[in-house]
Amino acid sequence: MKKKIAILGSTGSIGKTTVEIIKKDKKNFDVILLTANNNLKEISKQVNYLKPKNLVINNKKIYFKLKKKYKKINIFNNFDHFFKKFNQKVDYTISAISGLSGLQPTLDIIKHTKNVAIANKESIICAWNLIERELKKNNTKFIPVDSEHFSIWYLLKNKKIKSVEEIVITASGGPFLNWKVNKIKKATPRFAIKHPNWSMGKKISVDSATMMNKVFELIEAQRIFNLDKSKFKILIHPQSLVHAIVKFDNGLTKLLIHDTNMKIPIFNTIYDNSSKKINSKKLQIKHLNNLLFKKIDLKIFPSIKILKYVPKKISLFETIIVSCNDELVDLFLKKQINFWSIHVILKKILNLNEFAKYKRITPYNTRQIYKLSEYVRLKTKTLSIRSPK
Ligand code: NDP
Numbered sequence: 001m002k003k004k005i006a007i008l009g010s011t012g013s014i015g016k017t018t019v020e021i022i023k024k025d026k027k028n029f030d031v032i033l034l035t036a037n038n039n040l041k042e043i044s045k046q047v048n049y050l051k052p053k054n055l056v057i058n059n060k061k062i063y064f065k066l067k068k069k070y071k072k073i074n075i076f077n078n079f080d081h082f083f084k085k086f087n088q089k090v091d092y093t094i095s096a097i098s099g100l101s102g103l104q105p106t107l108d109i110i111k112h113t114k115n116v117a118i119a120n121k122e123s124i125i126c127a128w129n130l131i132e133r134e135l136k137k138n139n140t141k142f143i144p145v146d147s148e149h150f151s152i153w154y155l156l157k158n159k160k161i162k163s164v165e166e167i168v169i170t171a172s173g174g175p176f177l178n179w180k181v182n183k184i185k186k187a188t189p190r191f192a193i194k195h196p197n198w199s200m201g202k203k204i205s206v207d208s209a210t211m212m213n214k215v216f217e218l219i220e221a222q223r224i225f226n227l228d229k230s231k232f233k234i235l236i237h238p239q240s241l242v243h244a245i246v247k248f249d250n251g252l253t254k255l256l257i258h259d260t261n262m263k264i265p266i267f268n269t270i271y272d273n274s275s276k277k278i279n280s281k282k283l284q285i286k287h288l289n290n291l292l293f294k295k296i297d298l299k300i301f302p303s304i305k306i307l308k309y310v311p312k313k314i315s316l317f318e319t320i321i322v323s324c325n326d327e328l329v330d331l332f333l334k335k336q337i338n339f340w341s342i343h344v345i346l347k348k349i350l351n352l353n354e355f356a357k358y359k360r361i362t363p364y365n366t367r368q369i370y371k372l373s374e375y376v377r378l379k380t381k382t383l384s385i386r387s388p389k
């Protein structure tokens with residue numbers, strides 16, 4: 001029987017990788033839903049070869065264009081309209097919209113899917129408790145997509161979480177690993193988005209350059225695996241071959257290696273426990289002999305210090321970290337602030353007295369998260385534009 005599949009954010013970096021995988025096995029998939037925002041060319045291509053049953057297109061202009069062109073597909077301009085009409089259950093969903101815009105659709109799709117593979121970090125970081133509640137309520141299986149979390153999840157299969165002594169999350173070091181601090185301070189978006197190992201969306205590429213991506217990944221890992229921060233270590237591993245290392249209390253340590261592309265984790269979330277094969281690079285001695293790990297230099301990556309602001313239990317403070325960083329990355333990409341200001345302003349905002357109370361407030365709905373996020377973004381913008389470049 002064909003697998004029913006939904007892809008939220010099908011025109012993005014993760015979305016397109018997912019589409020590539022299912023395109024190779026088209027006869028076994030029934031594409032129930034694709035969603036996009038601005039990318040008319042890509043979504044039109046996907047519609048032509050995947051023949052989805054439903055489309056959600058947030059950009060109104062693009063929505064009207066598609067509505068005119070494709071009469072046989074149900075096309076919606078927003079998720080609310082779609083979910084009001086949708087009453088099916090799909091087998092597999094990949095949630096890969098970028099930013100907090102991905103949160104509500106992720107929560108809503110959980111009711112309609114047997115398995116949900118979540119790439120959207122922001123929803124895990126800001127609202128894991130809400131996601132967990134929906135997963136339990138709807139008996140939906142969760143699989144993490146981020147390569148490090150996918151690797152940890154894979155290494156923990158058939159293991160008790162209590163038996164974990166330590167987990168290492170690896171970081172490539174991004175494009176500025178070997179740059180001098182003075183040069184990094186003046187780095188332009190062109191260099192910041194040029195990741196040496198991974199091909200990703202612009203936002204996450206800048207987060208890799210500042211190392212905020214690892215701050216986010218550590219929070220993500222804490223929430224998903226329900227482990228204390230003290231169990232985790234982040235190490236620079238420039239080759240990006242080893243994605244996670246887990247040490248167990250029986251003295252054994254497992255590590256997971258896979259090619260440096262998101263195809264492998266996504267493929268394995270779609271085909272979990274199946275005999276399906278994927279082409280991947282051969283293991284080469286020259287690579288294995290060169291597995292290098294080192295500590296993070298805080299002078300080059302001061303953003304990593306943001307970790308000390310993260311509360312033990314999930315709180316609304318994570319929404320502040322995510323939204324402030326999001327706005328700062330936007331401003332940097334628009335060349336309105338410089339690269340170094342990202343962590344300087346982020347720290348300034350996180351230290352504001354008005355935000356301290358949020359460390360003690362557990363998120364209880366998405367409205368609260370979105371409202372706070374909007375406020376923080378505005379505050380960040382105002383403060384950044386006033387700050388010297
Ligand atoms: P991209 O920027 O490449 O893609 C984002 C996707 O979301 C696109 O389909 C885009 O549509 C859609 N989108 C953006 N804004 C909206 C909106 N307001 N409403 C509806 N749809 C929207 O992002 P990535 O694929 O790089 O990342 C997606 C998520 O996965 C992020 O949360 C990221 O942190 C996470 N992630 C990504 C990894 C990677 O390797 N790229 C690795 C691990 C996690 P359109 O293009 O049509 O405008």
Ligand code: MG
Nearest residue numbers: 146147148217
């Ligand atoms: Mg990652």
